[in-house]
Amino acid sequence: MNDKLWFVPLVLGLVALAVAHYGGLVMAPTEAMMGEVGRIMYAHVPTAWTGMLMGLVAFVFACGSLATSKDGWDIGTHASVEVATLLCTLLCIQGALWAKPTWGVYWDWDPRLTSTAILVLSFAGVLILRALVHDQGKRRIVTGVTTILAFVNVPITYYSVKWWNTLHQDMSSGSSIADEFKWSLYLGWLAMMLIAVGLVGLRSAGLMARLRREHGETALPKAKQKIELLAEKGGA
Amino acid sequence: MQPALDGVVQGGEGFVYAVYALTWLTILGYTAFVLLTRGPR
Numbered sequence: 594m595n596d597k598l599w600f601v602p603l604v605l606g607l608v609a610l611a612v613a614h615y616g617g618l619v620m621a622p623t624e625a626m627m628g629e630v631g632r633i634m635y636a637h638v639p640t641a642w643t644g645m646l647m648g649l650v651a652f653v654f655a656c657g658s659l660a661t662s663k664d665g666w667d668i669g670t671h672a673s674v675e676v677a678t679l680l681c682t683l684l685c686i687q688g689a690l691w692a693k694p695t696w697g698v699y700w701d702w703d704p705r706l707t708s709t710a711i712l713v714l715s716f717a718g719v720l721i722l723r724a725l726v727h728d729q730g731k732r733r734i735v736t737g738v739t740t741i742l743a744f745v746n747v748p749i750t751y752y753s754v755k756w757w758n759t760l761h762q763d764m765s766s767g768s769s770i771a772d773e774f775k776w777s778l779y780l781g782w783l784a785m786m787l788i789a790v791g792l793v794g795l796r797s798a799g800l801m802a803r804l805r806r807e808h809g810e811t812a813l814p815k816a817k818q819k820i821e822l823l824a825e826k827g828g829a
Numbered sequence: 830m831q832p833a834l835d836g837v838v839q840g841g842e843g844f845v846y847a848v849y850a851l852t853w854l855t856i857l858g859y860t861a862f863v864l865l866t867r868g869p870r
Contacts, residue, residue: 690844
């Protein structure tokens with residue numbers, strides 16, 4: 594696949610996000626209880642949905658990587674874990690900025706917030722561990738296993754508001770949102786998904802090119818040594 | 830700005846703009862990082 598094709602979802606996503614955010618900031622009505630602060634939801638909820646889905650994408654890549662031992666799946670795992678980490682970190686900061694005017698505090702060790710923080714730390718842990726392992730075979734296994742372990746927390750985070758008594762509001766879905774709030778929220782989600790897909794694709798292409806360069810650099814001197822050794826043996 | 834202890838939250842526009850600005854900064858910042866670290870094609 595041509596790497597440049599990944600720019601299509603990225604650019605479409607950025608345009609759609611601009612429209613969705615204009616809708617959320619300007620066109621959407623003020624929320625009855627949250628007032629103007631309710632507009633944060635048009636940025637926060639799409640980030641949450643996309644961040645969680647990127648965790649699922651990373652899980653699928655990790656399973657594929659362990660099942661096939663192919664570098665493409667491993668690179669996909671790396672790129673999607675990176676995007677999931679970024680979005681979940683952004684999610685926590687957005688949530689803190691919403692919590693201060695509504696709850697009166699930036700942070701509370703509530704089940705949803707705590708499980709999201711653990712998710713950020715565990716995805717970041719996957720990336721740190723990956724960076725510490727230099728052998729590609731071992732790196733693929735370490736990344737695959739730790740990504741699957743980190744993913745276990747995604748459904749826990751999603752259902753935490755159902756399973757435990759929490760300060761965080763219930764999970765947002767089509768049935769819990771009034772029609773006048775929907776389009777901007779769903780367009781924002783579509784935009785974030787397109788951006789995430791574009792970024793995972795572009796990052797994967799970059800990482801794959803780097804891996805090929807590294808393999809090429811290490812394979813070339815070894816091949817040269819082998820030829821020299823054979824030449825020596827032939828001469829003797 | 831008042832916390833929502835008595836019902837409707839008043840004010841807080843600064844937090845709204847901060848969230849939107851941070852969202853765009855994060856996305857565009859990471860996009861720049863991805864493009865700058867792609868290396869030679």
